Amino acid sequence: MGLPVLRVRVDVGSVAVTALERPLSIGALASLPAHPCPPPRRCFRAGALPVSVTHSATRSVCVRAHEAFSSWRGAQRSRASRRCVPPHDVLLMGPPGGGKTMLARALPALLPPLTFREAMEVTAVHSVAGTLRPGVSLLRDRPFRAPHHTASAAGLAGGGDPPRPGEIALAHNGVLFLDELPEFPRESLEALREPLEEGHITIVRARSRARYPARFTLVAAMNPCPCGYAGDPSDRCDCSEERVKRYRGRVSGPLMDRIDLLVPLPPVRAAQLTEGAAGPSSAEVRERVASARSVAVARSGDCNARLNVRQLREVAALDAMSTRLLTDASDRLGLSARAIHRVMKLARTIADLDGSEGVAGHHLAEAIGYRVTGG
Known part of the structure; x- marks a missing residue:
């Protein structure tokens, strides 16, 4: 029995373009x-x-x-x-x-x-x-x-x-x-x-x-x-x-x-290239990122960067001290509502990379730092 033919159509105004039409x-x-x-x-x-x-x-x-x-x-x-x-x-x-x-x-x-x-x-x-x-x-x-x-x-x-x-x-x-x-x-x-x-x-x-x-x-x-x-x-x-x-x-x-x-x-500097401590290997970084991503997907069904506001409030709840920190940073730096939500998403990812169940103050502070000067 032959394999099925896959047909993908993309509507472009009144024109239907066949994107892919061949046996797999x-x-x-x-x-x-x-x-x-x-x-x-x-x-x-x-x-x-x-x-x-x-x-x-x-x-x-x-x-x-x-x-x-x-x-x-x-x-x-x-x-x-x-x-x-x-x-x-x-x-x-x-x-x-x-x-x-x-x-x-x-x-x-x-x-x-x-x-x-x-x-x-x-x-x-x-x-x-x-x-x-x-x-x-x-x-x-x-x-x-x-x-x-x-x-x-x-x-x-x-x-x-x-x-x-x-x-x-x-x-x-x-x-x-x-x-x-x-x-x-x-x-x-x-x-x-x-x-x-x-x-x-x-x-x-x-x-x-x-x-x-x-x-x-x-x-x-x-x-x-x-x-x-x-x-x-x-x-x-x-x-x-x-x-x-x-x-x-x-x-x-x-x-x-x-x-x-x-x-x-x-x-x-030349001294760093020859004598400085090496960073983590790609395998180590991939493993850490994959672990954090799997935790986020298991928790919310998607990675942290794509959470909506309701999901974000559920998975990145802040305590009183962290809330005050975010409020002060928002007032001082003039962060928009979009920027605040992106800070919270990044803080949630940093917490996942560190293996933390909740978002702590230092996770939020680091996320704010990356918005301003890169931490």
Whole structure:
């Protein structure tokens, strides 16, 4: 008996686009690499259809990050790498060559394997975009998209007639890495606001309309100033305070409000590279993150970063002292309601990483610190 034919249709205004319409097979399973990608039996939930699993020919990559975290030196940098937990959105700030890109490319390795449903969603979006390689039935790797900072708003959000997915939708269920964040056009950055809040992006044209899933982890990176060396002990930065302010002001307040962690990465010295204590290995970080994620999912049915307000109040209840701390921080820093909820979500994740049943004051204080200076 032949395998079933899978038909996925994406409605684009009055046009119905067939995203995936081919028999599923199991012929490619034997050729899969073993490590570090998970073996085929772990890719999908029990009871899923047999599928052909191949690697994407798009810019989605399977990140091999065995020693990415262990190469980080220094207590502050190692702690930062331990707290950057997808799907919490992260902004990395540091001088050139400080490890921002290395950490960003390692983060997808902390995400669990795609479920069958997630793989179907990713494959459908890429099929509509026309980025599937001929003969590929299903994408198994979480997308890692890294558009250049010259990308237009249409390139990020999508466009055309009928509208096709852009980089934002193509990063669904994966990671969207925006290096040199302030260098992106303002219009392009503002296109991130809806998907970061709603988990989807809507593209409207004169004759058509399309809504694509866009639930991704945003990892952004930027220099502290135009020259890149503000705060460097070498004192080689010649940027004025006004110039630095204008540079950082290219990223709007509403977008910054949607980012959970602001992580500064201090410059690395030669002595640290050769003599400093190594950070945790990727395996250790993955194990810690997987454990914390499983606890969160078992408790609420989803990871902490995606909890609604009602769920958040149930799982991140604060005592009187913590409530006072959050209130004082909100008044002093001018935190919005959205920012307060994101602080609480991050505090819940930090508590899970530490194996704590409740959110303590020091968990909340650390989460507030990452909102301000990266802790």
